Amino acid sequence: MSLSDPKSKVLLQLDPDEHASVFDSVVAIDSGVDHLLRHHSVKESDVEDLVHGAIFTRGLEDLKRTAIFVGGSNVEVGERILKKVISTFFGPLSVSVMLDSNGANTTAAAAVLSATRHRDLQGAKVVVLGGTGPVGRRICVLAARQGANVMLGSRSQSRSANAVDTIKLLDSNWNLTPFATGDDAWLDEIKDADILISAGAAGVELISKSQLEKFSQLRVAIDLNAVPPAGIEGVDVMATGSNVNELVVYGAIGVGGLKMKIHKAALRKLFTQNNQVLDANEIYDIGTGIVSK
Numbered sequence: 115m116s117l118s119d120p121k122s123k124v125l126l127q128l129d130p131d132e133h134a135s136v137f138d139s140v141v142a143i144d145s146g147v148d149h150l151l152r153h154h155s156v157k158e159s160d161v162e163d164l165v166h167g168a169i170f171t172r173g174l175e176d177l178k179r180t181a182i183f184v185g186g187s188n189v190e191v192g193e194r195i196l197k198k199v200i201s202t203f204f205g206p207l208s209v210s211v212m213l214d215s216n217g218a219n220t221t222a223a224a225a226v227l228s229a230t231r232h233r234d235l236q237g238a239k240v241v242v243l244g245g246t247g248p249v250g251r252r253i254c255v256l257a258a259r260q261g262a263n264v265m266l267g268s269r270s271q272s273r274s275a276n277a278v279d280t281i282k283l284l285d286s287n288w289n290l291t292p293f294a295t296g297d298d299a300w301l302d303e304i305k306d307a308d309i310l311i312s313a314g315a316a317g318v319e320l321i322s323k324s325q326l327e328k329f330s331q332l333r334v335a336i337d338l339n340a341v342p343p344a345g346i347e348g349v350d351v352m353a354t355g356s357n358v359n360e361l362v363v364y365g366a367i368g369v370g371g372l373k374m375k376i377h378k379a380a381l382r383k384l385f386t387q388n389n390q391v392l393d394a395n396e397i398y399d400i401g402t403g404i405v406s407k
């Protein structure tokens with residue numbers, strides 16, 4: 115396709131950070147985007163003009179060939195920008211948009227889908243350490259909506275309780291329980307878990323090998339922290355479904371392969387219609403299509 119072809123795929127990258135993410139740009143190009151319009155330091159007040167530029171330029175039939183990606187390192191800021199993008203659309207004048215600030219949606223999807231390869235989530239007890247962060251919260255939502263009994267962990271009982279309350283606003287029937295880590299008593303609450311996902315901050319160990327040995331029926335352990343020390347002591351960052359005794363383990367880079375596939379598939383899907391919003395659930399559903407092949 116010639117670069118001046120009106121059928122070319124144009125992606126508007128909206129990034130609130132000082133420098134638009136090079137990672138997100140490279141993935142966009144690798145996913146077949148013809149023209150990438152990179153905007154950095156984007157504020158909510160900038161969004162309307164930028165979106166107007168995207169929706170007023172091409173005819174209705176060609177609007178599906180323009181799309182928006184909201185990135186940046188701060189997930190809450192990304193969520194506000196996404197809201198503003200959506201509220202700027204009107205009538206048939208919209209383009210598809212995807213949110214993946216700090217990789218939160220694609221990472222959460224890849225983690226939960228990795229677990230589902232080994233254990234059905236319906237009725238499973240899923241423990242999420244670092245469950246108050248953007249990745250952890252999304253993991254809790256994705257697991258809860260599939261019928262898991264989710265335990266959301268934090269260093270603080272009030273922060274975990276707040277996170278559970280916020281998630282339950284989406285569906286009060288979901289089974290979520292907050293817990294706080296601290297002395298070893300917290301292990302009694304979670305040691306019958308089927309799945310453990312560590313989504314704590316980078317470079318922080320959240321659970322030791324000896325604590326892990328106390329679990330009675332753990333099937334899968336997933337650590338999303340790529341920066342040493344590991345979030346789950348002893349989990350190799352490269353592990354991708356490796357068997358350690360009876361346990362299946364994934365490290366952050368091990369989960370990363372699926373995350374990248376999901377990210378690229380979501381970007382490609384943007385260009386199939388002009389009215390899609392790809393947030394956590396939709397991105398997870400795209401991942402389901404990938405792992406079920």
Ligand SMILES: NC(=O)c1ccc[n+]([C@@H]2O[C@H](COP(=O)([O-])OP(=O)(O)OC[C@H]3O[C@@H](n4cnc5c(N)ncnc54)[C@H](OP(=O)(O)O)[C@@H]3O)[C@@H](O)[C@H]2O)c1
Nearest residue numbers: 217221244246247248249268269273313314315316338339
């Ligand atoms: N592979 C990828 O592409 C990719 C993409 C995104 C994220 N990640 C990784 O996924 C993990 C989760 O990401 P995130 O952005 O959700 O993380 P985050 O917001 O930085 O941290 C998650 C939670 O960790 C807890 N925490 C923070 N500092 C801690 C400390 N010093 N000790 C113990 N707990 C601490 C906090 O919970 P409380 O304060 O409530 O305890 C926080 O809410 C990170 O390790 C991140 O690097 C990987």
